[in-house]
Amino acid sequence: MEVQLQRSYLEYSKALFREGVLDAQFVELQMLRDESNPDFVMEVVTLFFEDSQRILNQLSNTLNEQSVDFKKVDANVHQLKGSSSSIGALRVRNACIAFRSFCDAQNVEGCLRFLQQIKQEYLLVKNKLEALLRLEQQIVAAGGVVPVLNDFS
Amino acid sequence: MEYCNCFESPWPADELLMKYQYISDFFIALAYFSIPLEIIYFVKKSAVFPYRWVLVQFGAFIVLCGATHLINLWTFTMHTRTVAVVMTTAKVLTAVVSCATALLLVHIIPDLLSVKTRELFLKNKAAELDREMGLIRTQEETGRHVRMLTHEIRSTLDRHTILKTTLVELGRTLGLEECALWMPTRTGLELNLSYTLRHQNPVGLTVPIQLPVINQVFKTSRAVKISPISPVARLRPAGQYMPGEVVAVRVPLLHLSNFQIHDWPELSTKRYALMVLMLPSDSARQWHGHELELVEVVADQVAVALSHAAILEESMRARDLLMEQNVALDLARREAETAVRARNDFLAVMNHEMGTPIHATIALSSLLQETELSTEQRLMVETILKSSNLLATLINDVLDLSRLEDGSLQLEIETFNLHSLFREVLNLIKPIAAVKKLYVMLNLSPDLIEHAVGDEKRLMQVLLNVVGNAIKFTKEGGISVLASVAKPDSLRDPRAPDFFPTHSDNHFYLRVESQPLAVKNSGGSGLGLAICKRFVNLMEGHIWIESEGLGRGSTVIFIVKLGIPARLNESKLPFLHKGPGNQVKLIFSGLKVVVMDDNSVGRTVTKGLLVHLGCDVLAVSSGDECVRAVSYEHKAVFLDVSMAAVDSFEVAVRIREKFSKRSDRPFIVALTGNTDRMIKENCRKVGMDGVILKPVLVDKMRSVLSDLLEHGYLVESQ
Numbered sequence: 084m085e086v087q088l089q090r091s092y093l094e095y096s097k098a099l100f101r102e103g104v105l106d107a108q109f110v111e112l113q114m115l116r117d118e119s120n121p122d123f124v125m126e127v128v129t130l131f132f133e134d135s136q137r138i139l140n141q142l143s144n145t146l147n148e149q150s151v152d153f154k155k156v157d158a159n160v161h162q163l164k165g166s167s168s169s170i171g172a173l174r175v176r177n178a179c180i181a182f183r184s185f186c187d188a189q190n191v192e193g194c195l196r197f198l199q200q201i202k203q204e205y206l207l208v209k210n211k212l213e214a215l216l217r218l219e220q221q222i223v224a225a226g227g228v229v230p231v232l233n234d235f236s
Numbered sequence: 237m238e239y240c241n242c243f244e245s246p247w248p249a250d251e252l253l254m255k256y257q258y259i260s261d262f263f264i265a266l267a268y269f270s271i272p273l274e275i276i277y278f279v280k281k282s283a284v285f286p287y288r289w290v291l292v293q294f295g296a297f298i299v300l301c302g303a304t305h306l307i308n309l310w311t312f313t314m315h316t317r318t319v320a321v322v323m324t325t326a327k328v329l330t331a332v333v334s335c336a337t338a339l340l341l342v343h344i345i346p347d348l349l350s351v352k353t354r355e356l357f358l359k360n361k362a363a364e365l366d367r368e369m370g371l372i373r374t375q376e377e378t379g380r381h382v383r384m385l386t387h388e389i390r391s392t393l394d395r396h397t398i399l400k401t402t403l404v405e406l407g408r409t410l411g412l413e414e415c416a417l418w419m420p421t422r423t424g425l426e427l428n429l430s431y432t433l434r435h436q437n438p439v440g441l442t443v444p445i446q447l448p449v450i451n452q453v454f455k456t457s458r459a460v461k462i463s464p465i466s467p468v469a470r471l472r473p474a475g476q477y478m479p480g481e482v483v484a485v486r487v488p489l490l491h492l493s494n495f496q497i498h499d500w501p502e503l504s505t506k507r508y509a510l511m512v513l514m515l516p517s518d519s520a521r522q523w524h525g526h527e528l529e530l531v532e533v534v535a536d537q538v539a540v541a542l543s544h545a546a547i548l549e550e551s552m553r554a555r556d557l558l559m560e561q562n563v564a565l566d567l568a569r570r571e572a573e574t575a576v577r578a579r580n581d582f583l584a585v586m587n588h589e590m591g592t593p594i595h596a597t598i599a600l601s602s603l604l605q606e607t608e609l610s611t612e613q614r615l616m617v618e619t620i621l622k623s624s625n626l627l628a629t630l631i632n633d634v635l636d637l638s639r640l641e642d643g644s645l646q647l648e649i650e651t652f653n654l655h656s657l658f659r660e661v662l663n664l665i666k667p668i669a670a671v672k673k674l675y676v677m678l679n680l681s682p683d684l685i686e687h688a689v690g691d692e693k694r695l696m697q698v699l700l701n702v703v704g705n706a707i708k709f710t711k712e713g714g715i716s717v718l719a720s721v722a723k724p725d726s727l728r729d730p731r732a733p734d735f736f737p738t739h740s741d742n743h744f745y746l747r748v749e750s751q752p753l754a755v756k757n758s759g760g761s762g763l764g765l766a767i768c769k770r771f772v773n774l775m776e777g778h779i780w781i782e783s784e785g786l787g788r789g790s791t792v793i794f795i796v797k798l799g800i801p802a803r804l805n806e807s808k809l810p811f812l813h814k815g816p817g818n819q820v821k822l823i824f825s826g827l828k829v830v831v832m833d834d835n836s837v838g839r840t841v842t843k844g845l846l847v848h849l850g851c852d853v854l855a856v857s858s859g860d861e862c863v864r865a866v867s868y869e870h871k872a873v874f875l876d877v878s879m880a881a882v883d884s885f886e887v888a889v890r891i892r893e894k895f896s897k898r899s900d901r902p903f904i905v906a907l908t909g910n911t912d913r914m915i916k917e918n919c920r921k922v923g924m925d926g927v928i929l930k931p932v933l934v935d936k937m938r939s940v941l942s943d944l945l946e947h948g949y950l951v952e953s954q
Contacts, residue, residue: 103606108931112841115848115934123844131837165878166837168909168931174606177599184596200603 089230092218104211108171116229124219128212131170135205138163139198146195156194157186163201172208175201258312261305268302290344297337300330378530381409386537395545402538403433406513410527413480413516418468419509420445420489427468427510443467449484454508459485459528459535468512480515481523485535487511490543511535583634584914590631597624633697647774651801652692654746655680658719661699669707675714676703677753683721688746689799690775698768698779699748702792705765706750709790715752722747722795743799745777751791765792772796825850827941828869830902832862832887833876838930842874842907845937859887866891868900872944877906877915878930885922892923903944907932 099105116123138159145155164179178201185193219229272295279291307323385405389398403415414434418427421442427450429441443450449466462469464479489507513531515521601621609617662678669676706715722745765779772779777796829851833839836857843855854870856862866873873891877884888904895901906919909930919927928940 103602111931111933112844115841115844117848120844120847123848127837127840127844130840134836161878162835165835165909169835169838169841171931174603177603180599181596181603184593187592 086227088218088222088225089227092215092222093230095215095218099211099215103173104208106171106173108168110171112171113229125216127170128216131166131172132209134166135163135175135209138166139202139205142198142201146191146198151189151191151194153186153189157183160186167208172205174204175208178204254312258309261308265302265306265309268298268305272298287344290340293333293337293340297330297333300326300333304330375526378409378526381405382530382533382537385409385534389537389541390544393545393548395542395549398538398541398545399431402511402534403431406531406534407433409530410513411516411521412513414512414514416468416512417487417509418443418512420507424507430509450510453484453510454486457486457532459483459523459531461523462512464514468510469514480517480519480521482512482514483523483528483531484510484512485531487535487542488539490539490546511538587631587634588914591628594624594628594631598628629693647691647694649689649691649799651687651689653686654684654688654798655686657692657696658699658717661696661703662717664700665703665707668704669714672707672710674707674710674712676707677714677716679716679718681718681720684719684746685744685800687801688744689801690796694771695775695796695798698771698794698796701765701768702748702750702794706752706792710752713753715750718747718749718751720747721745743797745795746798747793747795749791749793768794827851827871829853829872829874830862830866830870831855831874832857832859832884833907834858835876838876842876842932845932845934846874848934849938849941851941859883859890862887863890863894866894866902868895868902870902872903872905872941874905874907875924876930877908877919885918888919888922888924905940905944 096105112124112127142156142159145152145159160179160182164176164183167173167175167179178197182194182197182201185197222229272291275291275295279288304323304326307319307326310319311323385402388401388405392398392401399417403417406412407415412433414432416429416433417431419430420426421428425445426442427445429443447467449462450468453460453462460483462482462484464470464482466482468484469479469482486508487510489509511531515523598621601617601624604617605614605621658678658680662676665676703715703717765781769779772794775796775798777794779792779794781790781792783790827850829846831839831842831846831853833842833855834857839855839857843853846853854865856865862873862875875884875887884906888906891904892901903925904923906915906924906927907930908915908927916927925944926940928936
């Protein structure tokens with residue numbers, strides 16, 4: 084049973100990497116999980132969700148104001164970029180980089196539209212990660228060991 | 237009957253005679269008695285008289301004579317026999333003593349006489365000594381004067397002071413009326429009156445140097461008496477006075493070249509000055525030998541002092557010149573530095589400013605790639621992506637180029653796939669070649685290994701450049717690229733004397749030859765070859781062109797040194813087994829570190845990384861908290877420098893200030909997601925021990941920590 088779960092876990096992960104949703108950084112995070120810290124990945128991912136949600140909300144608020152404070156917007160996006168690169172959410176990170184150019188151009192319309200884009204990417208990553216974590220939990224519950232990816236390219 | 241020997245005096249007038257005789261005898265006796273007394277008295281007074289016993293004898297003689305005469309007094313009248321006996325005794329004694337004295341005097345008197353000659357002799361000697369003393373004193377005076385004069389002259393290094401002092405002192409010492417110095421002019425044909433003692437402002441008198449009197453003086457090193465009417469001595473308006481004696485002496489003007497190493501200064505110099513000294517007129521004084529000597533000595537000293545002054549002047553001039561040059565050089569250096577810095581700043585800014593939109597383009601294009609696209613659109617997006625990447629590389633390379641010039645470029649060594657590198661280059665070139673209807677042939681020799689260690693990016697650049705140029709300058713036909721392993725023995729090229737290929741198991745030499753296979757070629761080798769050359773040199777290689785002639789095209793050959801990857805474990809496979817990590821974990825076990833990052837996710841990830849390596853991590857989110865929390869127990873502090881709200885550099889400075897002793901201070905490492913090179917510079921300026929690029933891999937962090945603990949600094953920061 085666990086073998087089945089493990090295999091589907093690996094398949095799922097590989098798919099994520101191929102699609103570019105996650106990158107090598109995520110594997111690094113998985114490698115940091117050990118006996119002393121079994122819930123490391125879960126912790127980080129949860130933190131990421133909370134943080135990103137907060138930032139995205141702030142971004143919406145800031146961009147919807149009368150006079151938009153682009154500095155604040157830039158700072159927030161910078162934060163999100165940092166978080167997403169720490170966790171390995173590649174597409175979110177790229178979206179952030181692209182967003183910054185709109186921000187530099189001080190294009191409110193563009194920013195708002197692109198914000199949607201970022202939100203979409205984020206939600207995508209969130210879903211995928213949640214699914215992945217659920218799989219992991221199932222494996223652990225079944226008494227198995229979560230496989231570590233060693234090559235994905 | 238009483239006997240008496242006296243006569244009966246026949247003449248009565250004889251009574252008067254008798255009376256006189258009586259009185260005379262009395263007085264003689266008196267004198268005779270008083271003389272010894274006087275002698276004794278005066279001899280007693282003087283201590284030196286040597287002949288005392290002679291005096292005694294003499295005294296005895298005189299006393300006896302006196303006694304005789306005294307007794308004679310009694311014999312004028314009738315006297316008894318006793319008196320006669322006494323008289324006789326006295327006479328006999330007197331006779332004895334006087335004979336003895338007479339005999340003695342024969343010995344004494346010559347002595348006494350010679351005393352007188354000795355006295356005369358001594359007096360002469362004394363006079364002579366006096367004279368000599370006088371001479372010595374004069375000489376000593378002279379010597380003192382010379383010393384004083386020399387001291388005065390030597391105490392200054394100023395030419396004018398030297399000469400003026402000489403004249404003044406000489407004038408004073410010798411009591412001169414006038415003292416003058418004639419210096420040779422630049423042309424050397426005339427003597428110019430330069431300094432005088434009495435005239436305050438000598439009129440520019442000149443005298444031709446070929447006068448016989450001057451020649452006479454110049455020929456000898458001694459002071460020469462010259463005639464007062466010779467032109468050099470005619471310094472005073474012709475007056476009523478009888479001019480005193482004039483002496484002239486030459487003063488050699490020495491140069492540095494005169495001081496040979498082994499000999500005394502050779503007076504082969506032709507340049508002399510003339511010093512003329514005049515005694516006061518109407519004084520009938522004459523020049524004495526010692527005065528002439530004094531003048532000669534002084535002239536010599538003046539010569540030496542003058543040469544010293546000249547040397548000093550020259551060295552001062554040289555020093556001033558050097559200082560000027562130094563100032564100019566310093567200015568030039570500073571200007572150059574400013575220019576370089578300005579250029580670097582400009583390049584860095586440009587790099588950053590141009591990089592941002594490029595990265596945005598790249599990001600957007602990659603996002604676009606993920607959407608639904610038609611085949612054409614996909615192709616277009618891929619091209620956009622490729623071009624943007626290329627542009628990004630180019631922008632980086634502009635920065636590289638400037639660093640190449642400075643020599644501060646460092647290769648990024650890593651393991652890469654050599655075969656796929658060649659293939660990729662070919663793929664990039666093929667479209668361009670196709671447009672020109674040229675074909676490209678790649679030939680990889682079978683002994684070429686697949687993976688190599690080196691700077692992939694730069695090697696690709698060199699290849700692209702070489703092959704691209706070949707394509708550019710080939711009109712028809714095609715080019716062939718041959719890659720092989722070169723044997724070190726065959727690598728020595730007389731054109732490259734610095735190229736010393738070495739033989740080792742760690743590396744091999746890749747040889748690439750790009751040859752045009754064509755009939756028609758336009759000449760040229762491209763400008764990029766200079767850049768390639770620099771890269772090739774950095775890779776410890778060599779690049780050259782061989783040409784068969786005009787219109788035949790050129791073959792470019794280059795050789796670079798690449799490393800052989802030792803084990804597959806070390807190649808660029810990002811995920812290692814946990815095996816070797818376990819030992820290292822022990823070293824880090826309990827190592828206290830601090831992590832500062834205001835991004836919660838990033839903070840947690842970094843903390844997790846370090847905890848995984850066994851460290852005891854304190855994670856903080858603000859600069860103040862960080863500075864407060866850092867203690868001597870912590871061995872390292874990891875600061876995220878891409879934070880917007882916190883100035884990590886300031887935090888680093890504050891941490892440094894907190895710990896005065898270097899040994900207490902923890903290592904400060906910056907974590908940055910920004911590849912900007914300025915960050916590295918800034919970190920180093922602030923005093924950080926290293927910079928790591930985010931995202932950090934476990935292995936990277938492990939090697940960083942071991943580098944820090946082992947060496948105290950990051951050996952290679954990425």
